[in-house]
Amino acid sequence: MRDLTLAMRRRTDVLTTLFFFIIVVSLFPLGAGTEKMILMKIAPGVAWVAALLASMLALERLFASDFADGTLEQMLLTPQPIFILVLGKVFAHWLLTGLPLVFIAPLVGLQYYLPDEAVSTMMLALLIGTPILSLVGAIGAALTLGLRGGGILLSLLILPLYIPIMVYGAGVVSASATGTTDLQAYFSILSGFLILALVLSPIATAAALRISVE
Amino acid sequence: MLEITNLTCSRGDRQLFTGLNFSLKPGSLLYVEGRNGTGKSTLLRAICGLFLADSGDILWDGKNTQSLAEDYTKEVVYLGHHNGIKDDLSGLENLRISTVLDGDDVTEEQIWNALKKMGLKGFEDLPTKVLSQGQKRRVALARLLLNSSKLWILDEPFTALDVAAVDLLQSVIADHISKGGMVVLTTHQEVALTAGQIQRLELGKKKNKNV
């Protein structure tokens, strides 16, 4: 799709997000002490908070450039249903910010002494969870389009909505790190969230875009 | 056929116009006049569906445009203050994307021809950020040549264009109207429009006249 070709021309964005994630994750041990037990305990939470923030970072620009040069107006006027276009954009956002985090997750596991099963659990959880972050975030990005201080406002609006994903995303990693094997329920809930977000978020985002473009 | 009945629009706390009525038949041009801030752009955006009017209806062939949704946007091409082109992409890529999104079946060759006709020969595959304002405008206007939509809504299409390009655009508009198309446009420049049936609508007066 269009957004991918466009996004590929700004490859540095991917690296920025990725390095942001790595830096945030690396800072925690320096602040909280490098004791193995503590690190293992906070690892899931840290990884998810860093993922939330990294995903927020690029959200602000999700529709901003299209808004500025008028292509967003044009997209709203095409005979394509808007939610398809929104899905395309969100998918591009996820490919560039969410997917890299999944692959970088083993590094977190290394830094925080996580057992192997926990690392693979974390990768799977991030794989399901990060698209939800992109989807929900898109609503906020559409609402704060073109506003002064939109980035800060965006985090104020969206971060509370991220809580459930973080609770279960981090919960499943903790559970797996402490040796629980029954993780099915966590993944069912996360997948449920994903389906819900896939259905509702593009509609809400499309409505928000219409409001903001006016 | 485009019909506007009892349209009322406001921006912020201010009411721009109320109870606006007019209709536009195939093969005619509507020239929206008025001073700055009288709601010309808003009216145009309301017609194409980007702006939600306070009240009133916009009918396309007798049907409400809001319920027609995609069936209506298919028939409309809008060109606003922004060119709606991506700086990072070339003129060629920009047009290819917009034609795909518009659902028009356009060949690569047609795009080259359209750009050539707009006087952009040799600039086709440069990123548009290296082009001048007028050249960017021409890329945007090239969309008109590739589009099969009936209704053109042009907000200040003549800005940033040189004399030759103004003439060219005029002939393009005239051509579209002679083929039974409709054009709604605003302009601050006094441009001699030669196209067939011309209607004028002046905004910002106490009563809206329909000539």
Place this chain on the structure above:
Amino acid sequence: MSAISEFFHAGGYGFYIWGSYGAAILLMVGELTIIKQQYRTILKRLSRMARMNAAEEDE
């Protein structure tokens, strides 16, 4: 100890109880006062604007 001070003492929990009730009264009365204040300033400003407009029309 009189009955009233005993009542306010509330078995040693006076601070907590009156801390809660005090906050409630403060916030609610405060909210209403602020709205009332806003109302007055809006009215004042609007009537000033109306007078200004009337003066302009007279000229």
Place this chain on the structure above:
Amino acid sequence: MSINWFKYSSPTTFYPLAGKMIPFFGWLTALLTIGGLYWGFFETPDTLSDQKEYYRIIYIHVGAAWMSMWLYIMMAAWALAGLVFQTRLSYMIASAIAPTGAIATFLALWTGAFWGKTSWGTWWDWDPRMTSELILLFLYMGYMALQSAIDDPRRADRAAALLALVGLVCVPIIFWSINCPNPNECAALHQTSKPGGGNMDPNILIAMLVVALAFWMYSFVAVLMRVRNIILERERHTTWVNEMLEDKQ
């Protein structure tokens, strides 16, 4: 002929109507507060089985907590009405509810902290209910922040309304996720530290309900007063506002 339900949805007719309703709800608030608190302080025992006199915080705590949630639902409902019917008044009411809702939420947290200090020995605990209230406060803040960040009132109204609806969809999910972070043993986490259920003194229950009702009436007063402000502010260019101003002079 059918009744014109939309008659009162116009700010012009609603403004004087609200003005007439405010004193009515005001008196109701005062009456219910005095009645409820009298009942709660003088007709109830000083000590419950495990709680001492501090349990009297309950009257305002529960009232505020109920109102905070109810007001959010009402706010989202008016927002929805605004988006569906395109009535400006609905947006105005929705945005008038937000600050009162935020205050109720804050009050619930504040009184909760005082209660927590006496009953659990700590000002703050990551108790699911308190955490939920905190999140609710964030949602109110987000709504107000978005509304005030947008200069164009039309866009502000509609964007904030959409946000309220999105919040409404997410609220149950958020609360539920806080309540049972471990889906395998959800029920075990439910706290029963508050005096509730079957063994509550009926007098306390009555007082609690009456005070909660007083809170409700109070929020009517505050919201109606604020709506009047918003109407005046937004409609200042219209003739009816100017005529009304002339009448007052």
